Structure formats: structure tokens, C-alpha cells
Amino acid sequence: MxxxxxxxxxxxxxxSAFKCPLCESPxxxxxxxxxxxxxxxxxxxxxxxYLNLSARPVSGKYTKELFEARRKIITESSLYASVHKEIARAIEEHRGGSADSYTMADLGCGEGSHLHRILEECGSPGMTGIGLDLSKEGIVMASKRYEGSIWIVGDLAKSPLSDKSLNVVLNILSPSNYKEFKRILVQHGLVIKVVPRPGYLKELREALYDREEKKKYRNDETAALFRQHFILADVVHLNYTKELNQAELENMVRMTPLAWSGNQARIYSYINLGSAEITVDLDILIGINKQNDASSR
Ligand SMILES: [Zn+2]
Incomplete structure (x- = not known):
């Protein structure tokens, strides 16, 4: 085949999980x-x-090189292993042992490695993964490498997914569209959102930027907005450091948009450290879709 x-x-x-991106028909x-x-x-x-279900032409600002680096960090460095484990644990807890078919979509999946690793962690044969991203380069790479899931080029703000078609929405370090998430989730479906906290990759930011240019992550507003849309079932706070070797440091720099505007000399001196610690500081927000009536739209 x-x-x-x-x-x-x-x-x-x-x-039945898909609707036409042009006219919304089944x-x-x-x-x-x-x-x-x-x-x-x-x-x-x-x-x-893969399928291209984008209603508008997509211009890829993310390159193949960035996605290749991202894949290596996610699948080979174990930097995000605890994130994948915690997400799988939350899904298991809220799934309630149901053996029915279960559909999980990663909206803003990039090259698909987070979704792939989380499906592996869940280890459930009845679980279907759908990865959606506007970046064609990311989806091409995902569909070549991770054959077991469904890969779609599409817009998460106007997704080609039907109402109440998903059990879980994953939204990992990526922009959200809560109105869409609520529409496509079943009632009591889960939305799992990973957001950076102030220490996230701070060593990288310190190495590449002057103090005044450092970007601060502020989470209070994100969490408050999330609560307006979903029942907040849990917040898992992860904070740890990992030692990265030179090849991993190089991938780290390549995968992060932080580095694009950075000073090249600084980037090289950071990579040439040989090895360095890097901090992962994240919140995993676990929300439950309250209702699917007209008032939630
Ligand atoms: Zn149509």
C-alpha cells in the first residue's frame, strides 16, 4: 500500500471529523x-x-533546518521527556479507562514530534493522532516520519475539523484559538496547553541577548484567559535543568526563533561552549470543555 x-x-x-475548509460541508x-x-x-x-486543507496559501517562515533541529531535540535529547510523560498521565487520568476510539489533535504541531512522543507515552492502540500546522515544511516532515497519524496543513484559527470531533486538543508552546478548541472538542473533552514560564530556556536567552532585549514570559494573563473558557482541572508546573552536549546546543539554537535575530558571534560562542545546562520551566494547563451549547460559541 x-x-x-x-x-x-x-x-x-x-x-466525520473533517469539514470542508472552503464551504464547511461534510x-x-x-x-x-x-x-x-x-x-x-x-x-x-x-x-x-498528508492533506493540504489550508483555505489560503501558506508562506513558510519556518525552514526545514529548524524543524530537523526541533525533531532531534524532542526525540533524541530527552529535554521534553517529562512534558510528554505528564501529558500522557493527564490523558490517562481523564480518559477514565474508556476503550472507545479516542482522537487527539496537536494544533500547531510543527514537525509532529511532540504528538508522536505523547502517543507513544500513552501507548493506547485505540488512539488516533491528528497533527495540524500551517507550515507545509513541518507537515511534510511529520508525514514522512510518523506514518501512524493523520497530518494536515491547515489553519488552527479556522480548522477543517468538525464540531465535537476530538477528545483531546494539544497546544504546545504554540498560539491558541479557544473558540475553535471549544467547537471541535466533545463535551468534557480535554485541552492541554503548554506555556513557558520565566525561566524557560533562560540560559539561551541570556547568551544571545542583551539584558534589555530579553524576552519575559508572563503567564498570569494566559492562565486567566484559559479559565474563562475551560474548567481548569490541573496545572502541572515543571522546572528542571538538563545538560546539553555540543550537538544538542547547536540544535537548540537552530530550533528557536530567538536565535534568528540574534548576533551571529554570540550564537557561535554559545554553541562552542561544548556543553551547557539549560532550564525547562513550563506550566501544563489541563482544561475541560464545559459545554457545547450556543452560549459557549
Ligand atoms: Zn466544500
Whole structure:
């Protein structure tokens, strides 16, 4: 079976989860080749297996190099291993042992490694992963590497997902659209949002920026806004440091938008430290979708 038809088969099992990005009509998989809406808007599965369901042309500001570095940090350095474990634990706790089919989407998934690792941590065969990102480069990489999930180029602010089609929304260090999250989650579905705290990657910021240029992460407003939309079931605060080797430091710099505007000489001297500690300081907000009635829209 080609990647294209294998991916079409996976989407076919979940076709009710998709709606047309152009006219919002229901969609179906045709001939294991395309996803077609009831008004005949047609989206072909690519040879890598992903679908482009973006209603507007996408310009990639994230490069392949950045995504490759991100993948290595996420899957090889164990920097985010505790984040994946905590998220899997929260899902297990709230899933309540249900063996029904369970769909989890990472909205703003980049090259897909967080979603892939979290699915691995959950270890449940009945769980389907959907990764959505506006970056085509990220989705191409995800669909080549992680064949078990559904990969979509699309806009999380206007997602091609149907109402109440998901059990879990993951939103990891990425912008949110709570109105959309509420629409696409089932009632009592989970939204798991990872936000940076003040110490997050502080060594990197200190190395690359002058004091006045340092970016501060402020979380009070994020948490308050989150609470307006969801029942806040838990906040997991993670704070730890990890020693990174030279190759990992280099990937760290490459994967972070912080470095794009940084001074090249400083970047090189940071990478050439050989090894350095880096701080992970994050909150994992775990919210429950309260209601799915008109008042929540
Ligand atoms: Zn349509």
C-alpha cells in the first residue's frame, strides 16, 4: 500500500471529523485518493500522505533546518521527556479507562514530534493522532516520519475539523484559538496547553541577548484567559535543568526563533561552549470543555 492510500484509509475511519475548509460541508474519502466535500471541493492526499486543507496559501517562515533541529531535540535529547510523560498521565487520568476510539489533535504541531512522543507515552492502540500546522515544511516532515497519524496543513484559527470531533486538543508552546478548541472538542473533552514560564530556556536567552532585549514570559494573563473558557482541572508546573552536549546546543539554537535575530558571534560562542545546562520551566494547563451549547460559541 502506498503512503497516499494508507493515509486515505486512516482518514476514512475518521472522515466525520473533517469539514470542508472552503464551504464547511461534510467530507468523505473517495477512491483512497481524495477527500471530497458534498459540494465537490476536492483535496488530494499527497504522495507523502498528508492533506493540504489550508483555505489560503501558506508562506513558510519556518525552514526545514529548524524543524530537523526541533525533531532531534524532542526525540533524541530527552529535554521534553517529562512534558510528554505528564501529558500522557493527564490523558490517562481523564480518559477514565474508556476503550472507545479516542482522537487527539496537536494544533500547531510543527514537525509532529511532540504528538508522536505523547502517543507513544500513552501507548493506547485505540488512539488516533491528528497533527495540524500551517507550515507545509513541518507537515511534510511529520508525514514522512510518523506514518501512524493523520497530518494536515491547515489553519488552527479556522480548522477543517468538525464540531465535537476530538477528545483531546494539544497546544504546545504554540498560539491558541479557544473558540475553535471549544467547537471541535466533545463535551468534557480535554485541552492541554503548554506555556513557558520565566525561566524557560533562560540560559539561551541570556547568551544571545542583551539584558534589555530579553524576552519575559508572563503567564498570569494566559492562565486567566484559559479559565474563562475551560474548567481548569490541573496545572502541572515543571522546572528542571538538563545538560546539553555540543550537538544538542547547536540544535537548540537552530530550533528557536530567538536565535534568528540574534548576533551571529554570540550564537557561535554559545554553541562552542561544548556543553551547557539549560532550564525547562513550563506550566501544563489541563482544561475541560464545559459545554457545547450556543452560549459557549
Ligand atoms: Zn466544500
Amino acid at each position: 502506498t503512503r497516499q492510500s494508507a493515509s486515505a484509509a486512516r482518514v476514512k475511519e475518521r472522515e 467530507m468523505r474519502v473517495a477512491d483512497f485518493k481524495s477527500l471530497i466535500c458534498s459540494r465537490n471541493h476536492t483535496f488530494d492526499f499527497t504522495k507523502q500522505g
